[in-house]
Amino acid sequence: MSAFEPRPPFYLGIDLGGTNIKSGVVEDSGRPLSSVSIETQADLGPVVGVENLAEAGRLAVQQSGLKWDQIAAVGLGSPGTMDLSRGMLLEPPNLPGWNQLPIRDLLAAKLDKPTILQNDANAAAFGEYWAGAGRNTRSLVLFTLGTGVGCGIISDERIIEGRHSHGGECGHIIIQMENGRRCACGAYGHLEAYASATALVKRAHELLAEQSTRSSLREIPAEELTSRAINEAADAGDGLARRLMRETSYYLAVGAVTLMHTIDPDIVLFGGGMIAAGSTFLEDIRQHIQKMAFPTVAKGCKIEYAELGGDAGFIGAAGCARAAFGR
Amino acid sequence: MSAFEPRPPFYLGIDLGGTNIKSGVVEDSGRPLSSVSIETQADLGPVVGVENLAEAGRLAVQQSGLKWDQIAAVGLGSPGTMDLSRGMLLEPPNLPGWNQLPIRDLLAAKLDKPTILQNDANAAAFGEYWAGAGRNTRSLVLFTLGTGVGCGIISDERIIEGRHSHGGECGHIIIQMENGRRCACGAYGHLEAYASATALVKRAHELLAEQSTRSSLREIPAEELTSRAINEAADAGDGLARRLMRETSYYLAVGAVTLMHTIDPDIVLFGGGMIAAGSTFLEDIRQHIQKMAFPTVAKGCKIEYAELGGDAGFIGAAGCARAAFGR
Structure with missing residues (x-):
């Protein structure tokens, strides 16, 4: 064969x-x-x-x-x-x-x-977990970054489904309890309200309105200002776009640390459209996690992009x- | 027999x-x-x-x-x-x-x-889970409120031990990423830095220093100002003590909601010395959770005190x- x-x-x-x-x-x-x-x-x-x-x-x-x-x-x-x-x-x-x-x-x-x-x-x-970036592990957390922040958790080779089939809804963990941003779900301070592609675009509009800094993002018509456009501007060296991407990496790291201190998985994965942001973005997430997580956990847990895409x-x-x- | x-x-x-x-x-x-x-x-x-x-x-x-x-x-x-x-x-x-x-x-x-x-x-x-307030369930989260905030998670009848034996360290989930309080572990914004008995006493000292409000807590020598004393003052109707207890119940609810959106357990339990605060404190936690959690999850998940004590x-x-x- x-x-x-x-x-x-x-x-x-x-x-x-x-x-x-x-x-x-x-x-x-x-x-x-x-x-x-x-x-x-x-x-x-x-x-x-x-x-x-x-x-x-x-x-x-x-x-x-x-x-x-x-x-x-x-x-x-x-x-x-x-x-x-x-x-x-x-x-x-x-x-x-x-x-x-x-x-x-x-x-x-x-x-x-x-x-x-x-x-x-x-x-x-x-x-x-079975066939992608988490193969050969027993536990993982996957964040899927798109319109929202999707999440799935494998612990000891099993999916955490939860009592009401609501396990792993970690786009909706609270990362900012005071004056938190409003999430699409209506509640406040959720990871998704900070770190989804939608949230990134919203934060871009806010920052462009607040600040008078020069930025190539100003040349993009409002309706064409996508997470991809922001990411490309960051890659091209635009300061404001870089700041937005760095902040996003920080928010994701905060969410990841909470999951690492809860599940303590072998690996944390990021998937979805936003991983087009490439290796700098992933490296930024890693560095923030390294600063915030327990040393043992930070040292032993891999932080990678997902592999299987759509x-x-x-x-x-x-x-x-x-x-x-x-x- | x-x-x-x-x-x-x-x-x-x-x-x-x-x-x-x-x-x-x-x-x-x-x-x-x-x-x-x-x-x-x-x-x-x-x-x-x-x-x-x-x-x-x-x-x-x-x-x-x-x-x-x-x-x-x-x-x-x-x-x-x-x-x-x-x-x-x-x-x-x-x-x-x-x-x-x-x-x-x-x-x-x-x-x-x-x-x-x-x-x-x-x-x-x-x-x-086996013999206390979580018997007849398949999943639970227990927060133990003392010097720190201890935590243990049962999901599908098994302990989440984690890859580095760091599963369920949920005293150290990040609930406030911006200007978060410093935790005993050295990091910032952790649940424990807000909701442990130690944190409660620290917040009491801060509030007494900041505010000129009358409070029976002022009559207690600084070294005798314990979480129990604050709780007793709240029970006796002291406004400042009540505020401190209500804030604590809110912080715990924030932590509980993050866990409910991650594990979606049958029941969330609170144990440790601070549950001497009694039914008002528990009811406050419940009400905060009810406002913040997904309706399906909030409706289906019990919030109770632990039963087995020490x-x-x-x-x-x-x-x-x-x-x-x-x-």
Whole structure:
């Protein structure tokens, strides 16, 4: 058997997002054999949506070159709110109208495979743990930096799901209790209100309004001022953009230290769009952590970027299927 | 067999503190059959100390009325720093000179029983989970409020020990990243720097110096101004003392919310000397949490005082022995 010949058993992972569904077949080692993406059409409601999930899964199996009966089990990652043990979506803000939906069993019936539901951020963390930057570890924390700050935690090889399927919602830990910024969730002082891509852009607008410092960011039309644009300006040497990126790295370090003093993981990972900021940004995060964390923990815990990018969700969902139904 | 007749198997728990060693025999249900306390004599060094641990254990078995060979296994709770997997104390600040000590194996050799080492705060959390306010749950967070803020986490029926035996060090989560108070550990903005008994007394001194408000606290000599005195003054209606207690309840709620959004436990417990503050203090904590936590989590998570008091450590240590060696 060649190193590149697919090795059974095989698991199908499906990552449900508000806009797109990603899916792929993953072999027992964690290597993906296919990767497809179709539109969720969330606004057409859950009946169409669940059929689209099944369709994405079928396409992924087709693309992998495997036969349907070679698939051992299916893992589905989805945004919450949810009840993991019952396989239900409850009231997911990103999937309006998909309320009180027994999504796991509906999908299992369509695909005729053992199926497990997992929170999408948890699934991504499990993907990195199984087959990404966290392989060969037993515990990790993954922060996914995008519109919000997603988070998933693996402790002793298991996902922290929590009693109400709200484990690892660490975008919403409180890092600033006095005069904290308002978070998208409505509460104050949360990590996400400081360190998400959205928060970065907001802080940029504030700083540009407050300060008269020269900055290339002023030449960018307000609606085009993205986290990527700020990052590129920082790379090009713009002082104000650099300050914004350094502050972001500090906020993330504060969040990471709280998690390191809570979970004490082998590795803390940062993923999502903002890791395009590259090695300086990561190095800044590391240096802040080094100053703030307990020396033993700081010394022993790796701080890295995630490796699986947009595939982490479906790879991790397949990994959850493997953990639940494999061997 | 009567309900009060001891039921095998039996486990010996030993709780090592800087000043005292507590020990007791615990039956399979979690009910303690004995409870003894002797001096640690930590300053006489680890050779005497380990003999004292063994002696406390022997006394506890004697007091229980059981025979030595009825004890199935031993659990030892100790302050860190430690390496749990190797059963070693590393450099425990509360046990000066007990460095690089293979305490688990030394004790096992003296007692000739299978022996497990656990962090003392983790052991207390496990005690509450097994036999205290957290029984019939699968996950809990225990904050122990004393000189510092101790913490232990149970998630899915297991202690979060962490990679460097630093799991659940949640006295040292960052709740205030800007202009945070200095913690005993040297870092800034930690929960412990706001919410420990020590921090409460420090804040009282500051407030008395800053404000000219009338307060019964002014009549207490500085060295007698304890957390208990502040609590009693609050109970008696003193405005300044009430403010201090309310602020403390807020800080604890902030810490609890961060843990609830990370672990999403069945129950959050508060233990230690400060729970003498009674039901108003607990109710204040609850109300702050209710305002700050995700509604689903806030609704579903109980907030209670711990039940086992000073026995939590040895009961939990015995529970760890049961989990490791039982059945």
